[in-house]
Amino acid sequence: MAKGSSKNIVFPEGFNVNKKRTGLGIALNEDRVIALKAEISSKGIVVLDADEQVLDSGTLGNGKINDLDSLLDSLKKLKKRMGFKAKYVTTNLPHQFYFMKRFVGPEGYFSASLANIEWEIKHHINGNISDYAVSTVNTGKTDNNKTNTIILASHHRVIDERSEVMTRLGLSLSAIDPDMLAIQNAIAVALSNSLEKMVMVVDASSPYTAFSLLSNGVFYPGGFFPTSKKILFGKDEQAVKEFAAQIVKVYNMAYRIMGLSMKKKKPDMLIILGRLADEAFNNDLASALDISLFDGNPFHTSTVKSKMKKSDIPWTSLIKPFGLALRTDHD
Amino acid sequence: MTKFLVTDLLTPRVVKTPRKAKSSKGLPKVGKSFLVIVLFMVLMILAAVGWFVVRPQILAKKGQQQQIAESEPEPVQPAKQTPNKPPKKPIKKPRGKGLEDIPWMCFYKPLLNSIPRARGNLYSIVSGPEGVLLFSGVVPGENVEIDPKKPLLPGMRVENPKIIEVNPVDGGVNYVVQADMIPMDEIDFDPEPIPPYMRGQMLRQIDSTAKAFELSDVSSEPIGNEDVKNGSRYLISLKAQGSLEQIKKFVEKMENSGKMLEIGQISLEGMEQQPLISDEIRLGLVFRLYNIELNIPENKPEISDTLKTTDSIETAKSDTINK
Numbered sequence: 001m002a003k004g005s006s007k008n009i010v011f012p013e014g015f016n017v018n019k020k021r022t023g024l025g026i027a028l029n030e031d032r033v034i035a036l037k038a039e040i041s042s043k044g045i046v047v048l049d050a051d052e053q054v055l056d057s058g059t060l061g062n063g064k065i066n067d068l069d070s071l072l073d074s075l076k077k078l079k080k081r082m083g084f085k086a087k088y089v090t091t092n093l094p095h096q097f098y099f100m101k102r103f104v105g106p107e108g109y110f111s112a113s114l115a116n117i118e119w120e121i122k123h124h125i126n127g128n129i130s131d132y133a134v135s136t137v138n139t140g141k142t143d144n145n146k147t148n149t150i151i152l153a154s155h156h157r158v159i160d161e162r163s164e165v166m167t168r169l170g171l172s173l174s175a176i177d178p179d180m181l182a183i184q185n186a187i188a189v190a191l192s193n194s195l196e197k198m199v200m201v202v203d204a205s206s207p208y209t210a211f212s213l214l215s216n217g218v219f220y221p222g223g224f225f226p227t228s229k230k231i232l233f234g235k236d237e238q239a240v241k242e243f244a245a246q247i248v249k250v251y252n253m254a255y256r257i258m259g260l261s262m263k264k265k266k267p268d269m270l271i272i273l274g275r276l277a278d279e280a281f282n283n284d285l286a287s288a289l290d291i292s293l294f295d296g297n298p299f300h301t302s303t304v305k306s307k308m309k310k311s312d313i314p315w316t317s318l319i320k321p322f323g324l325a326l327r328t329d330h331d
Numbered sequence: 332m333t334k335f336l337v338t339d340l341l342t343p344r345v346v347k348t349p350r351k352a353k354s355s356k357g358l359p360k361v362g363k364s365f366l367v368i369v370l371f372m373v374l375m376i377l378a379a380v381g382w383f384v385v386r387p388q389i390l391a392k393k394g395q396q397q398q399i400a401e402s403e404p405e406p407v408q409p410a411k412q413t414p415n416k417p418p419k420k421p422i423k424k425p426r427g428k429g430l431e432d433i434p435w436m437c438f439y440k441p442l443l444n445s446i447p448r449a450r451g452n453l454y455s456i457v458s459g460p461e462g463v464l465l466f467s468g469v470v471p472g473e474n475v476e477i478d479p480k481k482p483l484l485p486g487m488r489v490e491n492p493k494i495i496e497v498n499p500v501d502g503g504v505n506y507v508v509q510a511d512m513i514p515m516d517e518i519d520f521d522p523e524p525i526p527p528y529m530r531g532q533m534l535r536q537i538d539s540t541a542k543a544f545e546l547s548d549v550s551s552e553p554i555g556n557e558d559v560k561n562g563s564r565y566l567i568s569l570k571a572q573g574s575l576e577q578i579k580k581f582v583e584k585m586e587n588s589g590k591m592l593e594i595g596q597i598s599l600e601g602m603e604q605q606p607l608i609s610d611e612i613r614l615g616l617v618f619r620l621y622n623i624e625l626n627i628p629e630n631k632p633e634i635s636d637t638l639k640t641t642d643s644i645e646t647a648k649s650d651t652i653n654k
Contacts, residue, residue, distance in 0.1 A: 150336075152338050178338075188335050249474075257493060
């Protein structure tokens with residue numbers, strides 16, 4: 001754990017607090033772009049500003065940028081309103097554009113050399129490995145003291161496409177993070193001291209819903225599935241029940257290898273984020289899944305404060321750009 | 332403890348450059364020529380010493396030995412065994428007794444035959460840890476539940492299938508399944524050991540057989556020698572490309588070579604990201620060539636030699652007991 005100097009704030013291991021900076025994160029979502037600025041220092045994180053711009057219909061289609069000019073217009077409007085003068089930014093990769101695979105083994109079992117990573121990943125992607133950017137990260141120890149390593153791959157085309165958007169906006173890309181890792185990092189920094197033993201995180205958005213697990217502080221990637229039209233167009237009781245049933249199904253499939261299922265061992269806490277998240281929906285879903293719902297605010301904790309005067313955007317939508325802003329290493 | 336997860340998808344890849352030979356590194360051109368001349372002269376001196384000094388001594392010694400051999404009487408040949416003895420029939424050896432040291436012998440032919448019967452489309456098969464196979468494919472249909480109890484590959488000799496991963500994709504559900512391999516129950520030939528002096532020959536045989544079955548981009552190389560129980564084994568890797576039919580024929584030919592040979596690792600994946608049945612396949616194999624003494628108590632030569640006629644292991648056993 002990295003420790004802050006003055007207030008003894010405890011940050012998660014791997015988080016860079018040595019350099020005081022203003023981080024900017026921009027999340028390119030299917031129907032809107034959301035930007036967030038945060039001041040990062042060893043004294044804590046202060047959210048300075050956040051705003052969103054709804055995109056014209058069809059600008060993005062299933063995550064793919066169909067109309068670059070329209071997207072740039074929207075981003076420029078956002079930039080003008082927020083008045084950000086940053087040079088660097090971190091943006092996101094939607095769930096459908098990356099592949100994430102967890103490996104478990106004794107310490108030193110998996111050597112993260114390029115050849116090893118490529119060998120592992122090429123058995124899971126339908127494409128030429130040279131077309132993919134690959135990376136690994138050690139996520140911590142399992143309960144039985146084994147090491148979790150995550151291998152990540154994303155097509156260069158998607159990364160280049162999003163990088164070009166930021167370049168044309170006059171920004172340099174500091175990093176590009178998968179949606180689920182951005183959310184995980186935000187939770188790790190803001191909430192790690194106040195979470196239950198096993199927390200399920202659900203990003204209920206369009207066109208996909210994704211989920212992951214945080215067990216004893218260790219991140220376990222889950223998966224994603226197409227969000228049904230029924231829940232997108234009406235969150236009535238029946239639609240929520242069906243949505244919950246789908247989450248149970250994919251959860252059981254994803255974590256079967258870890259011996260987890262909603263029947264045998266369900267999470268202790270549920271965090272629901274994303275476009276679908278609101279108070280009523282979150283309560284209905286938590287009740288359908290019979291899991292306690294997280295009801296705090298990650299922007300008012302011992303490590304994170306907010307200076308935003310008023311924002312109509314709920315924290316459930318801001319958590320992703322917040323996680324992205326934390327990854328920006330320069331102003 | 333919670334970690335802040337930092338990945339790096341932006342760093343451009345470093346282009347791999349071919350490795351240069353270390354010996355020539357840093358030597359100037361003149362130095363290289365000088366080294367070549369010196370080496371040549373040393374070789375010439377050694378050859379001259381060999382011709383004029385060592386060769387006459389060897390010839391003299393050989394002449395003495397020949398004289399001794401010519402003076403000795405010819406040894407009397409022992410009388411041959413009775414011709415009434417029927418020829419030995421090949422004995423089927425139960426797996427798990429005699430060939431447990433070559434566990435995956437003849438395993439891959441049935442596996443390859445089962446690929447066209449796979450549920451949905453199979454995209455890759457790869458070896459995991461020893462005795463474990465990983466295979467991935469796509470079962471058509473939206474939100475289809477992949478039940479590992481329903482065989483995804485009917486006829487494949489695997490058990491304990493576990494779903495590693497399931498992802499929805501266009502038109503179906505992509506799965507990765509891990510399963511334990513079940514060794515063959517029996518084989519119908521007596522495998523011959525491959526002693527060290529035959530390893531080079533086997534390497535050439537594997538390579539040329541692959542080419543004979545019209546596999547393309549064939550490259551094979553020895554990758555090591557390992558000590559195992561009762562002997563040693565030699566590892567040869569082979570990479571090639573070809574259709575499933577060509578690969579099946581090649582694997583069948585090698586597995587039925589009559590030698591103590593097994594495929595230790597396999598990797599099959601489509602070149603164009605199409606199902607294995609319709610794509611050109613990139614093939615990777617590791618052959619293990621054994622030089623071991625098989626531990627088959629029922630088939631020990633001293634037992635069978637004591638019998639006048641032996642049709643089966645059971646007869647051999649009972650006869651030995653009756654004596």
